[in-house]
Amino acid sequence: RNLLDQIRLLTSGCRIFAEKCVDGIRANEDGLRRSAEMxxxxxxxxxxxxxxxxxxxxxxxxxxxxxxxxxxxxxxxxxxxxxxxxxxxxxxxxxxx
Known part of the structure; x- marks a missing residue:
């Protein structure tokens, strides 16, 4: 039972992390290109x-x-x-x- 609770908690945490932190991130292509060239x-x-x-x-x-x-x-x-x-x-x- 504890294992299943932890899996649910981790799943929920990953979903929230994706929604609040990861979704919508866009690369600054000009900045990345400048850094790579240097x-x-x-x-x-x-x-x-x-x-x-x-x-x-x-x-x-x-x-x-x-x-x-x-x-x-x-x-x-x-x-x-x-x-x-x-x-x-x-x-x-x-x-x-």
């Missing part, structure tokens, strides 16, 4: 295109200056098409699916 670890996706050393240089300069990876990469000679192909954040998030 994530220095994402620069490893450039390595197959430009090599580790150049990728590391881009990360170091971006970290030291606080500038976005894109700005630094383009300044250091990475062409825009290569950067966009390597840094496709949607593709990174999907992985090999």
């Amino acid at each position: 994530t220095l670890s994402a620069a490893t996706a450039l390595n197959p295109y430009i090599g580790y050393d150049k990728g590391a240089e881009i990360v170091k300069q971006a970290a030291d200056s606080g500038r976005p990876l894109r700005d630094v990469a383009l300044e250091l000679g990475v062409d825009e098409e290569t950067y966009d192909k390597a840094m496709d954040l949607r593709q990174m998030a999907q992985g090999n699916l």
Whole structure:
């Protein structure tokens, strides 16, 4: 009997949590994109295109200056098409699916 009561209580709590806290949450896509673009670890996706050393240089300069990876990469000679192909954040998030 206690187990069933606890299950009912948990079920009710989950339903209320969903209604009051989860339903209606929307992602701030612009904010998420900006955050993802500022994530220095994402620069490893450039390595197959430009090599580790150049990728590391881009990360170091971006970290030291606080500038976005894109700005630094383009300044250091990475062409825009290569950067966009390597840094496709949607593709990174999907992985090999």
